[in-house]
Amino acid sequence: MPGAIHAEGLVKTFGDVRALDGVDLDVPEGTVLGLLGPNGAGKTTTVRCLTTLLRPDSGTATVAGIDVIKHPDAVRRSVGLSGQFAAVDEYLTGRENLQMVGQLYQMRAREAKRRAAELLEQFHLVEAADRPAKTYSGGMRRRLDLAAALVVRPPVMFMDEPTTGLDPRNRQQLWGVIKQLVSGGTTLLLTTQYLEEADHLAHEICVVDHGRVIARGTSDQLKARTGGERVEVVVHERAHITAAAEILSGFGKGEATVEEHTRKLTVPVTGGAKLLAEIIRELDARGIEMDDVGLRRPTLDDVFLSLTGHTAEETTEESAAGDTEAGRRTKETAK
Numbered sequence: 001m002p003g004a005i006h007a008e009g010l011v012k013t014f015g016d017v018r019a020l021d022g023v024d025l026d027v028p029e030g031t032v033l034g035l036l037g038p039n040g041a042g043k044t045t046t047v048r049c050l051t052t053l054l055r056p057d058s059g060t061a062t063v064a065g066i067d068v069i070k071h072p073d074a075v076r077r078s079v080g081l082s083g084q085f086a087a088v089d090e091y092l093t094g095r096e097n098l099q100m101v102g103q104l105y106q107m108r109a110r111e112a113k114r115r116a117a118e119l120l121e122q123f124h125l126v127e128a129a130d131r132p133a134k135t136y137s138g139g140m141r142r143r144l145d146l147a148a149a150l151v152v153r154p155p156v157m158f159m160d161e162p163t164t165g166l167d168p169r170n171r172q173q174l175w176g177v178i179k180q181l182v183s184g185g186t187t188l189l190l191t192t193q194y195l196e197e198a199d200h201l202a203h204e205i206c207v208v209d210h211g212r213v214i215a216r217g218t219s220d221q222l223k224a225r226t227g228g229e230r231v232e233v234v235v236h237e238r239a240h241i242t243a244a245a246e247i248l249s250g251f252g253k254g255e256a257t258v259e260e261h262t263r264k265l266t267v268p269v270t271g272g273a274k275l276l277a278e279i280i281r282e283l284d285a286r287g288i289e290m291d292d293v294g295l296r297r298p299t300l301d302d303v304f305l306s307l308t309g310h311t312a313e314e315t316t317e318e319s320a321a322g323d324t325e326a327g328r329r330t331k332e333t334a335k
């Protein structure tokens, strides 16, 4: 049985940009799918197609069992969307924004009022509730946008980078709200650049790149596929880097890599804690003082890096500089 969100072979082109190149997704009811991918991978385009804001060139999709191409109006009634770019009315207050959404969805005025008050509380916006949204900070605006998406408690939610720009406390708090929603049966597709967020919230993760799903699985499955424990050592003295690198390379299953400015050496290993102990003994015997040493298991960042050739952060920084590996690859394939 198809899930609450189901897509097959979604294709969307903009001129000669193939934003989606055959996206397949399935999100079982009451679960969270995390969509990860570098800038320009097609995450927002996927969300826009599934929420009927864009019509795909080909492919099929259903949301809450409803065909998004044949019955867009019915789909719109069943989904909540919080976008990458907040869609609040600048001139209305926070409270008015939320009440307006309720009324658009045909709530009774009293019910819309009650729901607005509840959400203002939940999103820490009580003090600013009666100020126009144009006076809100970036994080407050984002929280208001998320609250607006939750007014009618839709069975299926889409959140495009919900916590971008939120401080750590508000991010954690939003994670709590999301968990609560999902435990109440809501199905959620969320995109994020914070891999920790996907790790924390998503039952399943899809990594997209160049408009295609290039990997999917639980966070643990993806980490296991990437494989690779590593030993990391920070030596106390710069002069010891070369000797330490030789020792690590001897124990590791590959060459040690060196980060000169932090005096950090990293080597891929198999053998876990036992090998770590041997490495420490050897470094010690050779009089190499260590500031830090540890066994590091792969993180979702490592998964992302090995799949897309980038960490999520690098992608953002480098694409701002207009010279990314992914960009170069795109140009090459385009040739």
Ligand SMILES: Nc1ncnc2c1ncn2[C@@H]1O[C@H](COP(=O)(O)OP(=O)(O)OP(=O)(O)O)[C@@H](O)[C@H]1O
Binding pocket: 014, 017, 018, 019, 037, 038, 039, 040, 041, 042, 043, 044, 045, 046, 084
């Ligand atoms: N309306 C549009 N017109 C032309 N090109 C578009 C349009 N919308 C998206 N694109 C292109 O489609 C590709 C996918 O864009 P999309 O916004 O889906 O990426 P994304 O994964 O959401 O990236 P980000 O992490 O930066 O939000 C990009 O190359 C983008 O430039």
Ligand SMILES: [Mg+2]
Binding pocket: 043, 044, 045, 084, 160
């Ligand atoms: Mg986007």
